[in-house]
Amino acid sequence: MTDAIPGFYAVVPAGGAGTRLWPLSRAGAPKFLHDLTGSGRTLLQGTVDRLLPLTGPGGVLVVTGARHQAAVQEQLPEVRPQDVLAEPSPRDSMAAIGLAAAVLEQRHGDVVLGSFAADQVIDGAQEFGRAVREGVEAARAGHVVTVGIAATGPSTAFGYVRSGQPLGIAGAPSVRHALGFTEKPDAETAAAYLATGEYRWNAGMFIVRARTLLDHLAAQLPALHDGLREIAAVWDAPERDEVLARVWPTLTRIAIDHAIAEPVAAAGGVAMVPGDFTWDDVGDFASLAELLPEAPEGDGARTLGEEALVLRIDATGALVVPSSGRAVTVIGVPDAVVVDTPDALLVTTRACAQQVKGGVDGWRARGRDDLL
Amino acid sequence: MTDAIPGFYAVVPAGGAGTRLWPLSRAGAPKFLHDLTGSGRTLLQGTVDRLLPLTGPGGVLVVTGARHQAAVQEQLPEVRPQDVLAEPSPRDSMAAIGLAAAVLEQRHGDVVLGSFAADQVIDGAQEFGRAVREGVEAARAGHVVTVGIAATGPSTAFGYVRSGQPLGIAGAPSVRHALGFTEKPDAETAAAYLATGEYRWNAGMFIVRARTLLDHLAAQLPALHDGLREIAAVWDAPERDEVLARVWPTLTRIAIDHAIAEPVAAAGGVAMVPGDFTWDDVGDFASLAELLPEAPEGDGARTLGEEALVLRIDATGALVVPSSGRAVTVIGVPDAVVVDTPDALLVTTRACAQQVKGGVDGWRARGRDDLL
Known part of the structure; x- marks a missing residue:
């Protein structure tokens, strides 16, 4: 279980401003570049630390904005410069992940890729690895695979994925059909979801063969598909800058959820692998507080940084x-x-x-x- | 009414850390050195601005700690250096005011002095001047005179003074007997005080002839009296430092309220002049908030400083x-x-x-x- 998975590549979209973590997270130094848990590693570093053992060296691709390229490379000396893809401007997650898929296919053929956002916190590396391994098997069988996180409560901060029957894929015994996705629900709906036993949190993780992803994209958004393939064809060639400058600004801004996951799920093409690890997207300071260890004084107090600088009374x-x-x-x-x-x-x-x-x-x- | 009062000197004790206004007020830069009302003048400057028209030039003496002497002189170019008395160490208000009285008597004979703390805020200069003028007349007649502030509510943050019959002093028609002082009461007691119509806030202001004050001091605390007289005798002479170094550390630490006001009131020697001006000792941030004008956004918001630096939501x-x-x-x-x-x-x-x-x-x- 500790070996790398052959033919598996990880894609880490490192974007998003983390506005609800302002002023810690800024446009110039967003959430993923920060150590938000006091672990000594930034969220981006933690994400890559988790993935490299599964892909092996050279198996992690980071997609980030051009303004963050230098910071990303500085934080990740173990990721080769050619594996940090810089987007000229934000075009949402479909363009980011689609670009990575097209570049991976160009470089390595029809590999399996897994996309994991750079700004999430996961505890339970072994269980995470197990879920990814099963997910890769299901992806090889042609599915778009999402990871369904065991909900610890009826959260209204996350979307949900509903699971159906087991798919009976060899090497992926826990993988089930994914019946569909829901947006963030209200509290009553969330509780009803959990009561059925069929719903899990949608962590926005996708595992899929590069070609499967690009084929779905070609069917759903052919112009976006063609643009990404055109860019990927010259990514490692001298023409990259010229093609990027011409094509990138024309790409449709859309999230991968809306572009692929939802329509493909409706057509029966999405599978769900359950992930029973601890997961959080550190969406706001309330969420961040829950992730931090209690301060020595107790009382639910939390400090991110030097305890000696903080004095709390009542x-x-x-x-x-x-x-x-x-x-x-x-x-x-x-609760300040x-x-x-x-x-x-x-x-x-x-x-x-x-x-x-x-x-x-x-x-x-x-x-x-x-200040932004 | 706008002329200076002949033979009247003002003493401004500039001490006290203002701990409840920390971290604005610090040991090294206490409350009285700050502009807490956004008026453009510090509390000390506002106090002297109010007193100089009543004393005329050269009529204000400031008593402060040696560590604040330079800052006080810098803020008060209109006060001559010899009129800023520096205490080698804090010895409470009786030593501070007693020293000023003894130095004034040494320099000018048996003048009337009024003591007004450096860290209070007053609105109503004309009414303040009227009260002081009447107080000076009562002081000339031999009384220790305190100013009783018209209470705007049953505050538990201030002490109270209880008034008795009018004294019928020429030129001081509103001056009454002062029956006694009380410490800060609880809310119920404060309300009961106000219901009688006899109680006013004790602002800690005293107006008295230098010799009257020193005679009371000699009767109550002869060692303190003798020490202060010994120091005052050489204050403007080369021996000052030597005598200060020897005598000052031996002086009793006591507030003028306990040393003089209370025992003399009990013996019938204290008078009260009513002051119907707005007064506050800016004791804490709740009090400070009440003194500031409402911010442009309304909603009771207050800003001490640059409005453009503040964003409030809910x-x-x-x-x-x-x-x-x-x-x-x-x-x-x-209410943050x-x-x-x-x-x-x-x-x-x-x-x-x-x-x-x-x-x-x-x-x-x-x-x-x-940080202190």
């Missing part, structure tokens, strides 16, 4: 991020969220964690793009 | 002090108090304003004296 459950080096004192604000950075300070509560995006919008409206 | 009544230049965002914390300074950040609420001292104690316990 502030049970308060999350403090003292990342400017200043002393932070919180008095009488239970205080994020202290050199140029911007956020004060909110866990319950308001989803509203943080409004702060970013507010500063943008005032023309303070330097 | 944070009605929040007080923000953006004094480090960083952008401050407050989301979903009504956020004080942002270059090396320390405080997050609390108006309701917890009195607990701020606990934060200072906490950092002291951790050995972070640099």
